[in-house]
Amino acid sequence: MKLRTAALIALVASSALVAGCSRKGQIADGGVYVTRSSCPLVGIVAGTGDVTLFDPAGNIDAASIDVAATMTNVRATCTDDGTxxxxxxxxxxxxxxxDRGAARQVVLPTFNVAMQGGSTVIAKQVSAVALDFAAGSQRGSGRGQxxxxxSKSAATLPADVTRELTRNRKPGEIEAAVDPMSKPAVRAAVARATFEQLLGFQLSDAQLRYNATR
Known part of the structure; x- marks a missing residue:
């Protein structure tokens, strides 16, 4: 599955983590601290946020483009009930x-993926979004969800890893100059607690090739 994009940033369980783990930081005694959330990062997978339909099918010249659609304005709501x-x-x-003509509805397949650790797909759902074109209008739109x-336990860092990431480091100590994320065990634990929600159009191989080369 061609689902990854290098731009996605991992999110891990709520706790104060030292610099190198987040987008926002707060300067305090002992280092820079940030607050992380167990909520997954939500994004559109590179190369799957656009889809082009051709008529006649198989022709990929500009004159044959029937419908061109783009997924945009992604918004996420996250809730945590403790479990x-x-x-x-x-x-x-x-x-x-x-073609501006009669009212028309176009249904496009989409996917919704839960990914763990930046590389493992733990669930995937294929659904669809309907686009409505009014009579005489060239533009159409739709909305999806x-x-x-x-599991909250899966998205929570082990206590020993949290202690390693958040313990005070004094200037001059050797450990103060070592990024805890450079340690394989810590990095692996953070990856296991990292989840992403990835969205996109469910494209055919031909549509993926078109998006990659247009």
């Missing part, structure tokens, strides 16, 4: 069509 972390992502799809659920 399960639930992420609900909503998104818009905007599209144009070649997708949900994943993750």
């Amino acid at each position: 399960t972390v639930t992420s609900v992502a909503s998104y818009d799809v905007v599209a144009t069509r070649r 997708a949900t994943i659920r993750v």
